[in-house]
Amino acid sequence: MLDIKLLRENPELVKKGITAKKADPGLVDQFLKIDAEWRAATVQLESHRAEQKKLSQERKIEEAKQNREKIKQAEEELKTLEEKRSELWMRIPNIPSEDTPVGKDEGENKVLRKWGEPRKFDFPVKDYMAIGEAFDLIDTETAAKVSGARFGYLKGEAAMLEFALIQFGLSVLTNEKILKKIAAKVQKGYSAKPFVPVIPPVMIRPEVMQKMARLEPKEERYYIPTDDVYLVGSAEHTLGPLHIGETIPEEEFPIRYVGFSTAFRREAGSYGKDTKGILRVHQFDKLEIESFTTSENSRKEQDFIVAIQEYCMQQLELPYEVMQICTGDMGGPDIRQIDINTWLPSESKYRETHTSDFMGDYQSRRLNTKIRRKDATEFVHMNDATVFSQRPILAILENYQRKDGKVEIPKVLQKYVGKKIIG
Numbered sequence: 001m002l003d004i005k006l007l008r009e010n011p012e013l014v015k016k017g018i019t020a021k022k023a024d025p026g027l028v029d030q031f032l033k034i035d036a037e038w039r040a041a042t043v044q045l046e047s048h049r050a051e052q053k054k055l056s057q058e059r060k061i062e063e064a065k066q067n068r069e070k071i072k073q074a075e076e077e078l079k080t081l082e083e084k085r086s087e088l089w090m091r092i093p094n095i096p097s098e099d100t101p102v103g104k105d106e107g108e109n110k111v112l113r114k115w116g117e118p119r120k121f122d123f124p125v126k127d128y129m130a131i132g133e134a135f136d137l138i139d140t141e142t143a144a145k146v147s148g149a150r151f152g153y154l155k156g157e158a159a160m161l162e163f164a165l166i167q168f169g170l171s172v173l174t175n176e177k178i179l180k181k182i183a184a185k186v187q188k189g190y191s192a193k194p195f196v197p198v199i200p201p202v203m204i205r206p207e208v209m210q211k212m213a214r215l216e217p218k219e220e221r222y223y224i225p226t227d228d229v230y231l232v233g234s235a236e237h238t239l240g241p242l243h244i245g246e247t248i249p250e251e252e253f254p255i256r257y258v259g260f261s262t263a264f265r266r267e268a269g270s271y272g273k274d275t276k277g278i279l280r281v282h283q284f285d286k287l288e289i290e291s292f293t294t295s296e297n298s299r300k301e302q303d304f305i306v307a308i309q310e311y312c313m314q315q316l317e318l319p320y321e322v323m324q325i326c327t328g329d330m331g332g333p334d335i336r337q338i339d340i341n342t343w344l345p346s347e348s349k350y351r352e353t354h355t356s357d358f359m360g361d362y363q364s365r366r367l368n369t370k371i372r373r374k375d376a377t378e379f380v381h382m383n384d385a386t387v388f389s390q391r392p393i394l395a396i397l398e399n400y401q402r403k404d405g406k407v408e409i410p411k412v413l414q415k416y417v418g419k420k421i422i423g
Contacts, residue, residue, distance in 0.1 A: 001089050001213075001365045007031065017095025020102050020327035031088040038081040045074040090210065093332035094362040097299075100336055103326030109339075110326065115310065116319030118343045123403040127346035128394040129277045131401060132158060135423055138278060150267060152278040157422045158393055161409070162285060164416035165388040166260060169287045170197055172312060173258045173387065182311055186304045191297075195258040195289065200238040202261050203229040211366040212240050213333040213359075219268040235259035236384035239290035240363055247370040247377055248292075254301065255292040258387060260285070279351065279394060287387035294371060295361070298381030299336070302358040305385045306338050309354050312387070315412045318395050319343040321350050335360045342395040353392050356385035397422075 007014055011032060015025035048071045055064040101110045132138030137158035143151040154162060172178050173195040180192035209215040209230050214237050222231040232238055239259045248255070263286050267273075274280035289308075293301045306322065313320050325337035336358040341350035361379035364370070370377045400408040406423030414420050 001362065002092055002094065003361070003365070004035075004089075007089075007092070008035070014092070014095055018093050020096060021093050021330065021332070022104070022328050023093050023332075027088060027092050031085070031092060034081060034085045034088060038078070038085050041074065041078045041081055045071065045078055048074055090213070090366065094335055094359065096327050096330065096334070097336040097358075099324075100330070101324060101326040102328075104328040105326075106329045108326045109329060110324045112322045112324055112338075114319070114321045115314060116317065116343075118319045119345065119399060121345065121401075125345045125398070126401060126405075127277075128344075128397040131397045131407060134405065135407075137397075137422070140276075140278065148282075150275070150281045151283060152281060154278075154390070154393070157409075157417060157419075158397075160417045161393045161396060161413065162390060164413040165392060166285075166287050167416045168315075168413060169312060169387040170258065172308065173197075173256075173289070178311075179308070182307045183304055185307055186300055190300060190304060191254055193254055193256060195256040198235075198239060198242075198257050198259040200232075200235055200242075200259045200261055202232050202238070202264070203227070204232055204238050204241075205229055208241050208244070209237060211244070211363070212237055213363055213366060216332070217269070220266050222264045222266065231264035232261065233265050234263050234384075235261040235286060235288035236290050236357075239288065240382060240384065241367055242290070243292065243369045243380075244367045245369070247372050248380070249372050250294065250374070253292065253294050253371065253380070254297065257290045258287060259290065260287050262286075263389075277394075279391065284390045286389040289383070289385040289387055291383040291385075292364075292369070292380045293383070295378065295381050298358065298360060298383065301381075301383050302336065302338065302356055302385075305383055306340075306356050309340050309356065309385065309387070313340065313342065313354075313392075316392065316396070316410045318392065318399055318410075319350075320353070331357060333357070333359045333362045335362070342392060343399065344395060345398045345401075351391070351395075353389065353395065354386040356383070358383050 011028050015028050019025045048067060052067050052071060055067055101108060137156050139153040143153050176192050176194050183190040183192045239257050262283060264283055267280055270280055289305055291301050320340050320342045323339045323341055325339055330337040334357050338356040339352050340354035342353040344351050359382045361381055363382050364379040369380050371380050396410060397407055406421050409417050409420055
């Protein structure tokens, strides 16, 4: 949630920011109205309590009894106002950074840079499904019978490629020597503290998902009513609350995690998009970054994370573009969102494979995760990002295909897969 001081003192700035995100600016006015009523009710309650103390000292029993009723009514009124105030406060999205492009949808996202030249093939290019079916690597037909549409089996070398990507990603994120070289490109002497590997839960309580600002849209989530839990849509959903309710000494920062989990998404808002294959599915695995930093380093941390993503893609020798997401296409909790899109030869275009989300203290206010400075406490700043999902496997199958139908395995992954060629 946003800083209350910002909402009270600069509501027009907030309205402008959330309007660019296609949110209702009227939420700010509604919140401020309830907030004023809440403050007045708080003062009234404290007045009644002070009066009660005075009446008790003066032994005015009957008047004290009547005042207790006033206190009870004031407490009930304040509780109702607090609930309304909290609900409105949480509905107000984060405001975008100054450098975020203003736009209504994905068509107005901005390409920042590109790396690698898309390969020119001298033979008809096959898409990843044709390759996957030819070598019995991907099976969506059986998955549809077993689980329904938008599920798939990864088999053989495709499964090995997933585990290879995970091992490769972990080998980078836990290696201080590699991270130091990457960090130096962001800022000389920037922290190269390694990431701590985590396997987090894939179920989360609704109230914690709400604190992460990821509960909505609910139609995108899988819910288990008997246990009152949601299945996570990304490892970040349960990595972010790792320090819920904690105040952490400044010297411990940055705190960096890399978590692996299965993710579950209904893809309710993607009707008609990528219905074939396994580019957009209900279940997939993902290696995810979650980072906690001080406020002065949080933007640099996102730059560092994107630099890590780029390093990994360059090691895979896959052509990609780095794209800054516009206001109308970015997530509600985000201040700034950067995506990496990887070239798919069969479509002759770049498709999203990585996301990096910079949230500032928006989530930590809800989670009550703080940093203890020398003279004060403040909320930590948070970033999350994709290391690898299953999508790069599809890009590998297409970009590394050969005229004889076989597929080369990227050099950096060969030691994990145990072979150089698929087929």
